[in-house]
Amino acid sequence: MRASTPNWLQGWGRRAVIGLPFLFLVLFFSAPFLVVLRISVSEAVGVRFMDLLSWDDGTLTLRLKFANYLFLTTDPVYILTYLRSIGFASLNTVICLAIGYPFAYFMARSPAAWRPALVMLVSLPFWTSYLLRVYAWKGLLDDDGVVNNLLLWLHVIDAPVRMMHTAFSMMVGMVYTYLPFMILPVYANLVKMDLLLLEAAADLGSTPFRTFWLVTVPLSVPGIVAGSMLVLIPSIGEYVIPELLGGTSTYMIGQVLWDEFFKNIDWSMASAVAVSMVVLILIPLAVFNHYQTRGAGRGSGA
């Protein structure tokens, strides 16, 4: 098949096709990260950074400063914020799955003629500004917001309940923002499922509930994993949602980085936080990759 690739795509053309985007991303994505890595271990004088390597009186010295990282591990604030970020992100994933899985399931089992419209209705909010959709919850959950007013009017409550700037308001915002990322991959998986398998299970005497747990759910694991990664990874580093809807109890690692940079103007500390954040995100990704390669191996073995 490769012989059919046009000649011009083999020589200079090929080099350009691969080289241009590669060069762009190396220059403006990975090189900047190396700068961050370097700044996170360099001695700072104000916002000027000392050279890592210096040549004084015939001796070459390599100056690496790990104080930032040491500070990250000794100051409980950072560790707490890390754990909190992972905790909120995991909770978000679990809630999105609990709401999104049945949602995707019922979508996939709707009449085929409705499905394109149902999918479009899930993806439509994507196209409107995420910032504005998060802001919308401020008006709903505020002390004199729509929800409180409604509950007061219905006499469910006597005084406004404090919802804004709590873990509750932040989680609502997170679930709201990330729910479509869970629904769509799970739906894509469920809609392709061979319904004959379910019929077979029913013919063999399985109850619908048993069939659901023993056939449908195991078959949809790839969709669940994909959706969970799409929710988990970005919500660890979330900045806008905790900043707009959260409070002091929901301070997340993305906000730490932002504050170190913009408020404390401590560039090397912000860099150290960035490097450790990447490490933090690589862990679930590595688990995911491991799982995927194992899954692929099992699939081909069967």
Place this chain on the structure above:
Amino acid sequence: MNSGFGRAWLAFGYAFLYIPIATLIAFSFNASKMVTLWGGFSLHWYHEIVHDSELIDGFVTSLKIALMTATASIVFGTLAAFALVRYRDFFGRTLFIAHINAPLVVPEVITGLSLLLFFVACERLFGIFTERGIVTIWIGHTSICTCYAAVVIQSRLLTMDKSLEEAAMNLGCRPLQVFMLVTLPLIVQSLVSAWLLTFTISLDDVVTSSFLNGPGVKTLPIVIFARARLGLNPTVNAVATLSVAVVSIGVLTGSLWMARNERRRAQEQAAAYREGMLETRA
């Protein structure tokens, strides 16, 4: 086929997705300054927007950046998608794939911080990127959006029938002609989707832009974010309503256009097939 429970679940789900947007729109027509109490219908906040130069300037800046980002992203994205799909083995392919995927999972605070520090380092070492503003934000957005564009275009290339290109080549088309006359029309829909997707991502971005903007350069999301942080603000609701209106019209026309294209292509294919049948019979 769905039970009542299933329908109820779907209804609640959609309500959850749309009620915030609906209230946002409703309160943009509120006469009262209170964002949460209804004080009668009014277009007051839309008048405010027209005279709000900070919002207008922000919008113009954002629009410029988004147009440039979407265009650059589909150029780089198409190249990257071709590299991934057509060249199964080349030096550094794994690294290349990592570069396409990484910006999708790295939090924006990190992308923004690292690019800013990179620009500062460039300024000190080579004296370039001395001014931060539209260009630096554009580079930041493009480095993220290229990857989204590559993913969208790649999925189209993977399902494309390569034999059509081969047929054109066998019939004597030059490579560039093949690309312009066969490949491009086949993938143009994915290019449009990628362009629209990257356009919206860029138009909506607040974190990367906040790191990369210079003094006096404010994109619309930066202005909105600053106001939203301070509290509720009816002009923000009005902006939201306008953007929802534009998006709904855009998505609706877009899907109608795509449906028409799809139909036309099906008709053309059927016509070509019929002609072929007649010729073989004759």
